[in-house]
Amino acid sequence: MKSSRSSKEIHLIARPHGEPQKSDFALVETAVPDPGPGQVLVRNRFLSVDPYMRGRMRDARSYVPPFALGAVMTGMAVGEVVASQSPDLAAGDSVLHDLGWREYALGPAAAFGRVPAGDAPLSAWLGVLGMVGMTAWVGILEIAALQPGDVVFVSGAAGAVGSLAGQIARLRGAARVVGSAGSAAKVRYVCDDLGFDAAFNYHEGSPAQLLAEAAPDGIDVYYDNVGGEHLEAAIGALRPRGRAALCGAISQYNAEEPAPGPRNLALLIGKRLTLRGFLVGDHVDRRAAFLAEVGGWLAEGRIRLSETIVDGVENAPAAFIGLMRGENVGKMLVRVGGD
Numbered sequence: 001m002k003s004s005r006s007s008k009e010i011h012l013i014a015r016p017h018g019e020p021q022k023s024d025f026a027l028v029e030t031a032v033p034d035p036g037p038g039q040v041l042v043r044n045r046f047l048s049v050d051p052y053m054r055g056r057m058r059d060a061r062s063y064v065p066p067f068a069l070g071a072v073m074t075g076m077a078v079g080e081v082v083a084s085q086s087p088d089l090a091a092g093d094s095v096l097h098d099l100g101w102r103e104y105a106l107g108p109a110a111a112f113g114r115v116p117a118g119d120a121p122l123s124a125w126l127g128v129l130g131m132v133g134m135t136a137w138v139g140i141l142e143i144a145a146l147q148p149g150d151v152v153f154v155s156g157a158a159g160a161v162g163s164l165a166g167q168i169a170r171l172r173g174a175a176r177v178v179g180s181a182g183s184a185a186k187v188r189y190v191c192d193d194l195g196f197d198a199a200f201n202y203h204e205g206s207p208a209q210l211l212a213e214a215a216p217d218g219i220d221v222y223y224d225n226v227g228g229e230h231l232e233a234a235i236g237a238l239r240p241r242g243r244a245a246l247c248g249a250i251s252q253y254n255a256e257e258p259a260p261g262p263r264n265l266a267l268l269i270g271k272r273l274t275l276r277g278f279l280v281g282d283h284v285d286r287r288a289a290f291l292a293e294v295g296g297w298l299a300e301g302r303i304r305l306s307e308t309i310v311d312g313v314e315n316a317p318a319a320f321i322g323l324m325r326g327e328n329v330g331k332m333l334v335r336v337g338g339d
Contacts, residue, residue: 005032009072009102010316016057019254019324024057025073025317032104035085040112042095042105044079048126049310049319049332050160054253063279073316074100076131078115078122079336089114096125101316103336120298121305127331128164128298128305134290135280136164136223139245141172142286143278144221148173151215153234155179155207156225157199158186160331161247163306165223166196171297174221178214180207180230182326189329194304207233218242226251232262238273246277254324306330312337 006029014024035041053075056067067073077100081093086109089095095112099105105112115125127133139161140146152169156162157179166177179190179199190199200210211219211233220242222234227249234244252259268275297303308328310319316334323332 005104006030007032007102007104008313009100010313011071012057012067012069012073015059015069016054016254018256020054020057020317020321022317022321027314028072032106035083035106038086038108039084039106040081040086040089040095040109041083042079042097042099042112043082044077044103044105044313044336046078046123046126046309047101047313047316047334047336048076048130049316049323049334050075050132051248051250051253051323053320054324072100072102074098076126077101077105078125079105081112084109094122096130101313101334103313118295118299120295123307123309123331123333123335124298124305126333127160127307128303129291129295131280132160132331133164133294134283134287135247136161137168137290137294138280138283138286139223139247139278140165140168140221142283143245143276144223144243146172146174146221149175150220151176151178151218151239152221152223153178153180153211153215153219153237154196154223154225155230155234156248156250157181157190157194157196158306158329159225159326160306160328162223162225163190163194163330164303165247166190167194167303168294169221169223170195171302176215178211178219180210180226186329194306202230208236211237221245223247224249228252228259232264235262235264235267235273235275238267238271240271240273242271242273244273244275246275250324307333309333309335311335 088109094115154166158181187199190196198214218239222244225248228251
């Protein structure tokens, strides 16, 4: 039996050259069948918009397959079960999944994870309590091995991961937390609302000079979301045996030619530095510990939930383009409207 529901969804129809354009995407309306045995139908409420998606738009080998042309964009989402043919999930359950930019998601119950009951808003499971929050937590504590008293520098400090990485460092005893951001308003937000000790607008000078002014005695930990000049600046500022967690390099994601590497890599030798890239998916065994600590901070009001919300699945491409231009503060989300 077919359902009378229809679903709007976003397809990738062209591989971007340089900065993505709205013409690289298409809004498609499809019929949504009722769930069959073992399946559930979910009405999405929020869709995640993330920088890593830019890499998947390329037809290139990577740690995840590229997006298929002419198919729905996949990505994390949260929603509510509206129909179920599985004993594992019931109508009304809130769930998390990776089935993409669409109004309705249909699939086997195993493709959906139940969101625990609690006071946290549903959108938090795409941000502070989701992959974003765990990326920040793992990067600061496990990859960069933060120690109380460390001086920490976070690039992209007003973004989804960076805003949380800095807060986690502060809550775990960092002596000083410094951030970079792309506007004076973001610098004020990072310092006044998120509790960073200092921040700078990287458009106002070279990152190396600005970081030296913000952390004149150097840094012990660098959380990298930007790459390029920021990474070079951090290598110069890191003290002996400093550590860097390499999470992202958004400054290079739209580049069509390979970007030059930092020019001061020889400093890694004499300073005995550790620069380590990581993927949060390699650390699923730490999820319970992450949720216990960060969920507790959120419940106590000790960590700030930062979100930029765009309404309507049809506006997901614009939200993504805005994310890549740095128009967001905190986690970029699309709120799905309708019934």
